[in-house]
Amino acid sequence: MIFLLALRNIARNRKNSAIVALLIAVIVFIFFTGNSIIQRSNLSLHEAFIKSLTGDVMIQKKADVSMNLFGANTPVIDEFFVIPVFPAYEAVMDIVRAESGIAEITSQVSGKAYLDVYGVRSPALLCGVDSRTYFSMFPGIFLNEGRTLRAGEYGAMITLDRAQKIEKETGIYPRIGDPLLFTSGGNLGFKIREVPLTGIFNYQNPGLFMNEIVIIDPQTVRVLNSIQVASLQEISHDNPRQTASLFSFDIDDIFNMETSISLPADEEDFSVDFLMGWLAESPAGNDANQAGGDWNFIIINLNDNVSSNAFIKSLNKKIDLYGVTAVDWRTAVGSSAILLLLIQVLFNAGMFLVCVTGVITVINILLISVFRRTREIGTLRAIGSSDFYISSLILQENIILSAVSGAAGILAGLVFIRWINATAFNIPNELVASLLGGSLLRLDFIPHTAFLSFILAIILGVIVSIYPVHVTLRIEPVEAVRQG
Numbered sequence: 001m002i003f004l005l006a007l008r009n010i011a012r013n014r015k016n017s018a019i020v021a022l023l024i025a026v027i028v029f030i031f032f033t034g035n036s037i038i039q040r041s042n043l044s045l046h047e048a049f050i051k052s053l054t055g056d057v058m059i060q061k062k063a064d065v066s067m068n069l070f071g072a073n074t075p076v077i078d079e080f081f082v083i084p085v086f087p088a089y090e091a092v093m094d095i096v097r098a099e100s101g102i103a104e105i106t107s108q109v110s111g112k113a114y115l116d117v118y119g120v121r122s123p124a125l126l127c128g129v130d131s132r133t134y135f136s137m138f139p140g141i142f143l144n145e146g147r148t149l150r151a152g153e154y155g156a157m158i159t160l161d162r163a164q165k166i167e168k169e170t171g172i173y174p175r176i177g178d179p180l181l182f183t184s185g186g187n188l189g190f191k192i193r194e195v196p197l198t199g200i201f202n203y204q205n206p207g208l209f210m211n212e213i214v215i216i217d218p219q220t221v222r223v224l225n226s227i228q229v230a231s232l233q234e235i236s237h238d239n240p241r242q243t244a245s246l247f248s249f250d251i252d253d254i255f256n257m258e259t260s261i262s263l264p265a266d267e268e269d270f271s272v273d274f275l276m277g278w279l280a281e282s283p284a285g286n287d288a289n290q291a292g293g294d295w296n297f298i299i300i301n302l303n304d305n306v307s308s309n310a311f312i313k314s315l316n317k318k319i320d321l322y323g324v325t326a327v328d329w330r331t332a333v334g335s336s337a338i339l340l341l342l343i344q345v346l347f348n349a350g351m352f353l354v355c356v357t358g359v360i361t362v363i364n365i366l367l368i369s370v371f372r373r374t375r376e377i378g379t380l381r382a383i384g385s386s387d388f389y390i391s392s393l394i395l396q397e398n399i400i401l402s403a404v405s406g407a408a409g410i411l412a413g414l415v416f417i418r419w420i421n422a423t424a425f426n427i428p429n430e431l432v433a434s435l436l437g438g439s440l441l442r443l444d445f446i447p448h449t450a451f452l453s454f455i456l457a458i459i460l461g462v463i464v465s466i467y468p469v470h471v472t473l474r475i476e477p478v479e480a481v482r483q484g
Contacts, residue, residue, distance in 0.1 A: 009373075009397055016369045020362050020398075021405040024460055027358050028409025029350050033416055038344045039446050046206075046329065048205035048299075051141030053127075053213075054332035056308045057094070057105075057315070059298040061086055062325050068298065068334030070110050070125050070167045070209075083110055083225075086295045088322040096298060099305035106133040107295040111221045115158075115214060116181040118170045122162070125183070128221030137301055138202075146176040146199035154217050155198035156180050158273075159209035174200065182216075184224040191224045222294055230262040260300070299332075352376050355456075359464055366468040377475045390470045398465040399458060406457025410450050417443045455473050 010017045050056055054094040055068065061084040066073040072081035086092070089107075096105060109128035131149040135141060144160050150200055158174065177196050184191045195216065203210050302311055312326045319326065370377070380390060427439040 003396060003400075007400065009393070013369055013372075016365055017301075017401055019337055020365055020464075021408070023358050023362055024402055024405035024457055025409040025412065027351075027460065028406045028453050028457050029412045029416075030354065031456055032413035032449060034347050034351070035344075035449045035452070036413065036443055036446055038324055038347060039449055040443050042344070043444075044205060045333070048140065048203065048210075049329050049333050050203070052138050052203045053210065054251065054329040055104075055299040056302040056306075056329060057300040057312055057326050058329070059086075059300070059315075059319065059324055059326045060296065061229045062323050064329060069108070069127075070112065070334070072370075076331050079348045083296045086297065087324065088263065089295055089298075092319055092322050092324055093298065094254040096300065096315070099309060099315060100187070101303050101318055102300055103303050104133065104137040105132050106137050106299050108134075109218045109221045109225070109295050110297065111184065111225045112183040113182040113224050115162075117158075117166050117174060117178070117184065118172050120166050120169050120253055123212065125209065125212050125222070126182075126221045127213055127215045128218030130218065134212060134215075135180060135273060137299070142200060142204065144200045146197070148199055149199075153196045153198070154220060154296055156182075156195050156214050156216040156220070157199040157201055158197065160202040161206070162214075174291075176200075177268050182220065182224060190294070191226065193220045193223055195220055203290055218295070227389065232349050258392050266445075281429040297332075300326075336452060358386065359460060362460070362464040363467055365465060367471060370394075371466050371471050374475055377472055381475065390472055394464045394469050395462070399461045402457045402461025404466075405456075406454045409457065410453050413450075414445060414452070417445060418456065 057182040058069070063072075063084060067083065067456075082345055089378070093105075096102070107130045111126040111128065113124055113126055129135075129149065131151045131153070135148045146157070148361065149155055149157060158180070163174045167405065174197055179194050180197050182193045182195070201215070302308060308328055312328060315326045378391060420441060420443050429439050
């Protein structure tokens with residue numbers, strides 16, 4: 001009975017009802033479409049990084065600042081930040097392997113250096129990987145030319161984007177087997193390493209910085225990062241002269257201004273040609289160092305039915321004593337994923353202000369409607385209608401109106417999404433394209449977002465009813481008599 005009466009009252013107050021419905025529909029439309037775009041970006045980044053770089057969970061050494069795969073998440077100190085070496089690697093790996101719900105595990109040592117190819121010098125983010133497990137773990141890495149790194153091999157792989165830029169600047173497309181020269185600098189001096197190009201690859205969905213990544217053997221990254229490797233099994237202990245020669249010509253010592261170079265008697269004719277020849281020698285060791293504990297991160301992929309948040313919370317309780325912590329993919333990515341989260345927060349903060357403005361406007365309209373219905377409400381109270389009955393009537397009117405408006409706003413959002421997809425809009429900005437998962441703008445219908453949008457409409461209907469209901473209940477029957 002109340003429901004039918006509420007529908008009749010909505011129909012009788014068509015003008016005011018239409019204004020209220022339009023305001024709520026516009027709010028729902030903006031909320032739905034805006035969050036659909038943000039959620040599409042979030043899903044694109046999530047898929048791109050988990051399948052190509054970060055996995056679901058990353059374990060790192062505890063630090064005073066938040067840390068990603070290539071440095072600090074705080075831009076101010078990132079330039080001076082040194083990624084710490086992973087402590088108690090084997091002990092933590094034993095704990096991780098014993099956990100249920102894990103699909104794959106790999107390790108990585110990261111660094112930054114300058115890459116010189118055919119005279120073209122550009123910054124590079126180094127992923128020193130365990131080749132035995134890395135490439136099978138990340139299906140988002142596609143090989144274009146050459147082959148992937150092998151276990152125990154010295155070499156590097158560059159992205160297709162970097163190879164094309166090198167060709168554009170030099171006229172020469174990088175060839176498999178060509179030397180790649182890496183240089184880095186620090187408190188201990190400059191480090192130089194030369195390794196062959198083994199492959200050219202591209203990512204399924206390159207993120208903001210992924211084209212700068214070079215996949216390389218971990219031992220080269222350790223040298224460039226001045227990480228001391230505990231194992232020296234690659235040096236023959238049966239040949240003391242070989243051991244002395246290796247230490248005498250360590251590239252770290254050559255560029256360390258505080259250390260003098262001691263050449264063997266038969267190597268007094270030291271020259272640039274000798275140095276470049278020594279750098280070009282890259283014997284594949286027995287992989288003892290690559291399996292050791294000189295890593296920065298352990299990367300984990302979980303089974304599809306496992307919650308990463310629950311897994312991280314459970315794992316951190318077990319590994320906390322080792323001075324390490326597990327983080328999610330967003331922290332592992334760093335600024336780009338955190339930027340998207342910030343955009344979402346700012347957008348919804350703006351939506352809150354829009355909602356406040358809309359609520360104030362709708363309340364004023366409803367109050368005008370209440371004053372116009374004074375005789376009707378006073379008559380209901382005169383014939384004995386309870387406060388509950390009258391408040392229920394007003395509340396149901398507004399909720400029905402809000403529900404219809406919410407559905408209309410979502411429907412308008414769906415039409416907008418279909419129109420955007422049909423126009424095949426090309427995104428000219430590289431930053432925006434990477435956030436949205438490609439240069440072609442495409443939006444998806446996300447049921448979760450539609451549900452939240454509808455709930456928002458209902459909540460608005462309840463909120464805007466509170467004060468008008470309060471005013472309605474103060475109307476006395478004598479008012480209806482005075483107005484005839």
